[in-house]
Amino acid sequence: MKLYGLIGYPLGHSFSKKYFSEKFKREGIINCSYELFPIPSIKDLPSLISSNPFLKGFNVTIPYKQQVLEYVTETTGAVKNIGAANTIKIEGDKLIAYNTDVIGFENSFVKKLKPPDSPDSYRQDKKALILGTGGSAKAIQYVLKKLNIDFLVVTRSHQLESGIINYSMIDETIMNDYNVIINCTPVGMYPNEDQCPDLPYQYLTEEHYLYDLVYKPEKTLFLKKGEQKGATIQNGYEMLTIQAEESWKIWNED
Secondary structure, eight states: OEEEEEEESOOTTOOHHHHHHHHHHHTTOOSEEEEEEEOSSGGGHHHHHHTOTTEEEEEEOTTOTTGGGGGOSEEOHHHHHHSOOSEEEEETTEEEEEOOHHHHHHHHHGGGTSOTTOTTSOOSSOEEEEEOOSHHHHHHHHHHHHTTOEEEEEESOSOOOTTEEEGGGOOHHHHHHOOEEEEOSOTTOTTOTTOOOOOOGGGOOTTOEEEESOOSSSSOHHHHHHHHTTOEEEOSHHHHHHHHHHHHHHHHOO
8 A cells, every 4th residue: 555645734625535545436546545644843853754654755735845954865956945844755764855846836826927919928018916924935936037926925914024015015006017916825725714814905906917836715805896996806716726736746756
């Protein structure tokens, strides 16, 4: 039996177990199991691994995408640049860190970024606000740099540095200048569906593109407010499915 899983805390919102269980059944994959491992501290990781000898790999979610790097043996190129991992492959005593959020986000994100009259080129007039500073946000920064899209990171902290602003600083001018907004926080995630990031939504227009890494609910309050203003919207479900399939490839490649 090959065992795979997800570490994080808490894991009540997890998509992964259902996705992989259905994948195994649909594709006739036998002798494989995917389980949830809600560990209260990243320090519990070594004992989790030692007590599960059939564990071949695992995904990583909030709040351990950065902390997990303290325990890995090797990091791939993207992880070295981002400073966060969401996929770990176990090879003997080695823990090898990957980041499949990158390909998951990019492949999903660009679909609605391309202008209809030029399908082979990205819009050059895009600037983005990245809401959040966690591991997922770092993967999104990596992708936007690759796409040559300028961005500002938005945080609740008042200890700011270059390229980072506080929510209180977002005004009409910033909303006009930054027409892509990407929510990398859990705000609005089930069961807190009545919450949304603290933005001046009255300044949204049809020129805006709102992307939410949250997938449950399917349409968060953040996305609903964008839709009401005619903005393009996208949730994180497709990103999750892409990154999950990339994780599976990594775990099963020689």
